Amino acid sequence: MAVDRARIEAAVVELLHAIGEDPTKAQFSTTSERVAQAYSEFFAGVGEDPLEHLRESVPIDQLSDAVVVTDLTVRSMCEHHLLPFLGVAHIAYLPGDRVVGLGKLPRVVNTLAARPQMQESLTEQIADALVEGLDPRGVLVVIEARHQCVAARGVEQTNARTITIASRGELSQPAARAEIMMLIGAASGDERHG
Numbered sequence: 001m002a003v004d005r006a007r008i009e010a011a012v013v014e015l016l017h018a019i020g021e022d023p024t025k026a027q028f029s030t031t032s033e034r035v036a037q038a039y040s041e042f043f044a045g046v047g048e049d050p051l052e053h054l055r056e057s058v059p060i061d062q063l064s065d066a067v068v069v070t071d072l073t074v075r076s077m078c079e080h081h082l083l084p085f086l087g088v089a090h091i092a093y094l095p096g097d098r099v100v101g102l103g104k105l106p107r108v109v110n111t112l113a114a115r116p117q118m119q120e121s122l123t124e125q126i127a128d129a130l131v132e133g134l135d136p137r138g139v140l141v142v143i144e145a146r147h148q149c150v151a152a153r154g155v156e157q158t159n160a161r162t163i164t165i166a167s168r169g170e171l172s173q174p175a176a177r178a179e180i181m182m183l184i185g186a187a188s189g190d191e192r193h194g
Contacts, residue, residue: 003043005036012036042077042084045114050125053107054133057098063137066180067099068092070187072106078149079116087145087161089123090184093130094137094170108133119145119164127166138171140180 012032016023023032072089089109112125127141144163151158171177 003036003040003046005040008036008039009033041114042075043114043116045111046116048111048114050108050111050129051133053104053111054100054129056104057100057134059098060095064095064099066092066094066183067102068180068183068187069102069105070184072109074109074113074122074143074145076113076115076117076119076122076145078147079118081149081153082116083148083152085119085145085147085149085162087143088188089126090140090142090144090188091126091130092138092140092171092180092184093134094139096135096137098134100134119143119147119162123164123166127168131168136169138169138176139167140171140177141166142181142184 009032012035013023016028016031021028068091070088070090072091074085074087074089076085077083078085091105091109108129109126112122112129123141123143126143127139130136130139130141142163142165144161146159146161150156150160150162167177171180
């Protein structure tokens with residue numbers, strides 16, 4: 001389903017009227033078009049199937065202990081206020097009999113994040129997509145994000161981070177999950193401090 005840019009443009013004009021602005025002022029001459037373009041990017045995942053990115057998996061002969069990809073950029077829009085939340089996702093899975101190209105994992109994240117979302121739901125949806133698309137022995141997804149609905153309004157906590165975790169299969173076991181969490185922490189720490 002494509003985003004209806006004409007309707008967004010009309011809604012932006014109405015929004016400007018609603019807040020007491022004149023949408024015909026020079027500074028607003030391209031605002032509605034720019035917002036429509038941004039929204040078509042923000043919500044490009046609506047109606048898209050994240051499993052499409054996992055269809056081209058590769059069989060493996062030997063089971064891998066784990067595949068861990070850290071610090072995947074997450075940009076989504078809070079479904080409550082339509083304000084962005086930005087952060088990173090960390091994904092780990094224990095392959096069953098197949099793996100997927102590493103570039104496919106960020107595509108799954110991006111497809112699911114490009115919808116009005118709650119971070120908690122996004123984390124679960126990524127884990128569920130990996131389970132359904134790859135049939136791994138275990139999955140762990142961690143998302144760390146800062147929410148503009150928390151930072152820019154209401155409680156105005158600009159440094160607050162939200163961390164959500166979803167685990168499936170063998171990575172639901174406390175010891176296995178702890179080992180992967182240590183790997184994620186070490187890899188993320190290297191990036192932040194290196």
